Amino acid sequence: MLELLPPPPTDPLWDLTYEFGSDERAERLNLVLGVYRDHTGRTPVMAAVREAEIRLAERSESKEYRGLSGNAAFNRALLDLVLGPQGPSDRAAAVQTVAGSGALRLLADLICRTRPGTTVWISDPAYVNHRPILEAAGLEVRTFGWCDAEGGFDAAGVLRDLAGARRDDVVLLQGCCHNPTGADPVPEDWAALAELAARDGWVPFVDLAYHGLGDGLEADLAATRLLAERVPEMLIAVSCSKNFGLYSDRTGCAIVLGASAQAVRHAETALQNAARTLYSMPPEHGAAVVTTVLEDAGLRDLWRAELDAMRARIEANRTDLAARLTALGWQAQARSLARQRGMFSMLPLTAQEMLRLRREYAIYGTTAGRINIAGISADRIPCLARGIAGVLAGR
Ligand SMILES: Cc1ncc(COP(=O)(O)O)c(C=O)c1O
Secondary structure (H helix, E strand, O other), X not given: OHHHOOOOOOOHHHHHHHHHHOOOOOOOEEOOOOOOOOOOOOOOOOHHHHHHHHHHHHHOOOOOOOOOOOOHHHHHHHHHHHHOOOOOHHHEEEEEEEHHHHHHHHHHHHHHHHOOOOEEEEEEOOOOOHHHHHHHOOOEEEEEEOEOOOOOEOHHHHHHHHOOOOOOOEEEEEOOOOOOOOOOOOHHHHXXXXXXXXXXXXXXXXXXXXXXXXXXXXXXXHXXXXXXXXXXXXXXXXXXXXXXXXXXXXXXXXXXXXXOHHHHHHHHHHHHHHHHHHOOOOOOHHHHHHHHHHHOHHHHHHHHHHHHHHHHHHHHHHHHHHHHHHHOOOHHHHHHHHHOOOOEEEOOOOHHHHHXXXXXXXXXXXXXXXXXXXXXXXXXXXXXXXXXXXXXHOO
């Protein structure tokens, strides 16, 4: 049977990561994957997470099945965290998922079960896995622009493109720290998007993967909360991979907001049914850790402080890179970099120039120009700036 399989495409990001693994140059720099690294280049276990794990190991209650929605306390804690204490959690339900990717897939399945062939709009460019996940679930995908010529958020263009979205279409928006561009709407832009959704009847589908790493936890959640207030129905995919550092524990949840308690109950059951046929139940460990952190005031404060420190380091890296590019004579490029938010920066380089950056300077970003600004230690920023300036000078 397997002899019949034609060569399948491989994942471009992981391909680059493997290529990096066999690069023997001492100065090589891997900025491909979206993983936070501290100043020593490590991806640390957060202290709040470590303490929660110790407490859990001491308690070591049971590893019995949790049920199709996963850990109920985790789901409640994430509803509270995402929607806020005053949020509409009375018309919402959360189902624990296999991280943010699992939430995106379950919610895509929910859309398809509700109305097969629904059109989902994604930004162009989008997170590399958005289109594949939506299409794998059987949905139609259309795109709307995201950036202007300088790489900033193009409010007028986005509103113009989304005027084409029909009632009951779904629009996938990243709640903060847009991957890959780092270009985010300001609060007035979010208000305009919420108004458009309410007026035209499309359903916002918010992907939250980097909350806490842009402008701070509350600020990064503000757009999601605003949309939740303004529209009757909404879908939210939440990842705990980056902001709890639980990448390999695969922790996240899918949230649905509906106009009635019955609609929410039905949506929750549909999500459980989808999970049942995909992987049955999500893994417990990460969810137990997050719940332990969020339910304990001391651990929660510790986590918030660590998250703030991570955000400050990312911001310091970005500011330093922009200052160095300015000093090397690339002011316009530096200005557009400085405006970006979150873990990623989009370099103003073509695919060919990204290849040169890799070949001549051993600096690995994606072919589209994305680098993980959180993946570099402060002492390597001068070499990153020199590499970018060197490639720009070769134009
Ligand atoms: C925008 C966005 N959404 C979702 C995810 C999925 O994250 P995970 O499945 O690791 O939680 C990522 C990961 O990089 C992402 O960048």
